[in-house]
Amino acid sequence: MTVKIAVLVSGRGSNLQAIIDSIEKGYIGNAAIHVVISNKADAYALKRARNHGINAVFLDPSGYDRAEYDRAIVSILKQNDTSLLLLAGYFRLLGSEIIEAYRNRILNIHPSLLPAFKGLHAQKQAFEYGVKVAGCTVHFVDEGLDSGPIILQSCVPVISGDTEETLTERILEQEHIIYPEAVRLFVEGKLKIEGRNVVSLS
Numbered sequence: 542m543t544v545k546i547a548v549l550v551s552g553r554g555s556n557l558q559a560i561i562d563s564i565e566k567g568y569i570g571n572a573a574i575h576v577v578i579s580n581k582a583d584a585y586a587l588k589r590a591r592n593h594g595i596n597a598v599f600l601d602p603s604g605y606d607r608a609e610y611d612r613a614i615v616s617i618l619k620q621n622d623t624s625l626l627l628l629a630g631y632f633r634l635l636g637s638e639i640i641e642a643y644r645n646r647i648l649n650i651h652p653s654l655l656p657a658f659k660g661l662h663a664q665k666q667a668f669e670y671g672v673k674v675a676g677c678t679v680h681f682v683d684e685g686l687d688s689g690p691i692i693l694q695s696c697v698p699v700i701s702g703d704t705e706e707t708l709t710e711r712i713l714e715q716e717h718i719i720y721p722e723a724v725r726l727f728v729e730g731k732l733k734i735e736g737r738n739v740v741s742l743s
């Protein structure tokens with residue numbers, strides 16, 4: 542059975558693109574993105590989705606309170622028969638409405654080696670802290686901030702002469718590798734959550 546995927550975005554959408562490409566190349570088995578939803582009208586991610594014939598929706602948050610907005614998202618997800626929800630540069634906290642409806646079926650990519658540097662501007666936080674190794678994390682989403690069980694991580698060195706921008710670019714390359722890989726593992730039913738640990742079945 543095809544795993545029906547929905548993606549929440551707010552901006553550029555390079556991770557969305559990496560996942561679309563992986564599906565089109567057959568790297569992620571039996572899966573299809575049915576809808577992409579943005580809280581920003583001008584998100585380039587919407588254009589990327591439309592370029593691939595994917596239904597792309599701008600859901601205007603103005604006029605909704607947070608719970609109403611999240612209920613509106615859940616309603617679109619249900620209409621699309623969504624079974625896996627991906628956050629890909631979605632810059633809003635998810636409310637309990639969505640998390641409860643899709644518990645253990647929501648994935649996020651975060652540009653740090655969690656649990657270090659949660660929240661916004663993680664690459665800047667890492668760079669300014671002076672770490673020698675940085676990276677990114679794909680994790681399940683729970684009620685906390687970037688706190689759900691970790692699926693995959695990839696690390697990159699911080700090199701002499703790096704700026705926040707060069708480090709961010711090096712991390713992003715890894716994001717585009719591990720996010721499709723985590724989606725593939727989920728789609729193939731290979732992820733098992735045991736407390737905080739995610740076991741990858743072979």
Ligand code: GRF
Binds near residue numbers: 553555586629
């Ligand atoms: C990425 O760095 C991701 O880790 C973070 O937001 C950024 C989104 O980039 N959550 P893009 O929209 O996927 O290009």
